[in-house]
Amino acid sequence: MRPFQYQRAAGVREAIAKAEGCQTCSFLAGGTTVIDLVKLDVEKPEMLIDVGRLPMDTILRDEEGGLIIGANVRNSDLAWHSDVQRDYKALSEALLSGASPQLRNRATTAGNLMQRTRCPYFRDNYSPCNKREPGSDCAALAGYNRSHAVLGGSDSCIATHPSDMCVALAAFEATIRVEGPNGSRSIPFADFHLLPGDTPHLEHALEQGELITAVTLPPKRAGTASTYLKSRDRASYEFALASAAVSFGIEEGCIVEPKIALGGVATKPWRCYEAEKNLEGQVASLSVYEKAAEVALAEAEVFECNAFKVPLARNLLARALSEVEGRLARQSEVI
Numbered sequence: 001m002r003p004f005q006y007q008r009a010a011g012v013r014e015a016i017a018k019a020e021g022c023q024t025c026s027f028l029a030g031g032t033t034v035i036d037l038v039k040l041d042v043e044k045p046e047m048l049i050d051v052g053r054l055p056m057d058t059i060l061r062d063e064e065g066g067l068i069i070g071a072n073v074r075n076s077d078l079a080w081h082s083d084v085q086r087d088y089k090a091l092s093e094a095l096l097s098g099a100s101p102q103l104r105n106r107a108t109t110a111g112n113l114m115q116r117t118r119c120p121y122f123r124d125n126y127s128p129c130n131k132r133e134p135g136s137d138c139a140a141l142a143g144y145n146r147s148h149a150v151l152g153g154s155d156s157c158i159a160t161h162p163s164d165m166c167v168a169l170a171a172f173e174a175t176i177r178v179e180g181p182n183g184s185r186s187i188p189f190a191d192f193h194l195l196p197g198d199t200p201h202l203e204h205a206l207e208q209g210e211l212i213t214a215v216t217l218p219p220k221r222a223g224t225a226s227t228y229l230k231s232r233d234r235a236s237y238e239f240a241l242a243s244a245a246v247s248f249g250i251e252e253g254c255i256v257e258p259k260i261a262l263g264g265v266a267t268k269p270w271r272c273y274e275a276e277k278n279l280e281g282q283v284a285s286l287s288v289y290e291k292a293a294e295v296a297l298a299e300a301e302v303f304e305c306n307a308f309k310v311p312l313a314r315n316l317l318a319r320a321l322s323e324v325e326g327r328l329a330r331q332s333e334v335i
């Protein structure tokens with residue numbers, strides 16, 4: 001492990017000032033993933049700026065009834081928050097399906113957003129990897145690509161985005177609030193993570209020195225329900241092979257406001273706009289869900305070891321849609 005400087009920021013402005021113009025500085029929050037990457041020599045920061053104790057750790061309602069989640073809110077606290085459990089169930093379920101209780105107690109909202117791929121060729125530090133070393137090639141394309149993406153890939157990179165939380169945030173149309181040298185701004189979730197294209201080392205829309213301060217969620221639409229389903233090689237402490245976050249309502253038998261995102265199968269948290277269009281206004285039924293799932297995976301491009309992900313994700317999505325229908329039926333019985 002290379003030596004690096006450690007500095008703890010006393011406030012948001014100080015953190016930004018320390019990072020401004022410093023290409024080799026990284027923020028440190030819970031430290032559950034950045035420290036691993038430094039130990040592996042995949043990331044080589046000269047300085048880690050600790051922002052983990054800054055007071056960005058509250059979950060508040062905004063004036064419209066949405067939620068403002070501080071960047072330093074721990075994954076456990078977010079998952080078990082009563083408003084999240086009630087109104088954003090898929091988010092709670094996504095968080096609780098990730099990592100382990102110990103990691104979730106430490107990991108933060110911003111750190112989870114910014115976590116990097118688990119592609120073994122990215123992390124081994126000797127295989128060619130365009131994400132780690134631009135222009136070096138992608139070992140996964142012709143290698144062991146069982147865990148890799150079938151959506152959103154390019155000739156340069158097919159690494160999946162690993163986060164569960166982000167899949168739910170994509171479906172709920174979250175917004176990322178950031179503060180930087182030039183003031184504050186908001187980034188729609190769909191624009192936050194970047195597709196690899198021919199620059200897979202560029203992963204997100206943050207400018208140099210910008211700090212995530214919060215994530216906001218729009219108010220829950222009355223009469224909707226949501227769920228998150230995840231398929232993986234073992235029942236816990238494992239990343240997704242495929243996952244689906246789904247939310248919708250049913251009015252007079254017809255589907256309204258469908259929102260779908262997939263994880264484990266794409267190079268970024270994957271919003272399924274076409275599948276949503278396919279569902280809107282349809283009479284809720286298994287065949288309609290299966291059709292939407294087919295549409296969601298229609299553009300999939302498979303590689304030697306990962307073709308199984310297409311039927312896996314299709315079936316998982318159809319099941320998630322059925323699960324939401326079941327939840328809506330149970331909600332209306334309670335009312």
Ligand SMILES: Cc1cc2nc3c(=O)[nH]c(=O)nc-3n(C[C@H](O)[C@H](O)[C@H](O)COP(=O)(O)OP(=O)(O)OC[C@H]3O[C@@H](n4cnc5c(N)ncnc54)[C@H](O)[C@@H]3O)c2cc1C
Nearest residue numbers: 027029030031032033034098099108111112114163164212
């Ligand atoms: C063994 C293991 C299993 C895991 N399994 C899963 C899983 O199944 N599903 C899943 O989703 N995740 C999983 N994870 C990943 C885990 O969710 C992340 O490690 C965690 O969310 C990162 O949060 P952190 O606060 O520790 O981030 P850190 O490690 O502190 O930071 C991560 C990145 O975020 C940046 N950062 C932190 N705060 C800010 C900020 N405010 N503004 C801008 N940038 C910031 C840092 O600079 C760094 O680049 C697993 C991790 C491990 C180690």
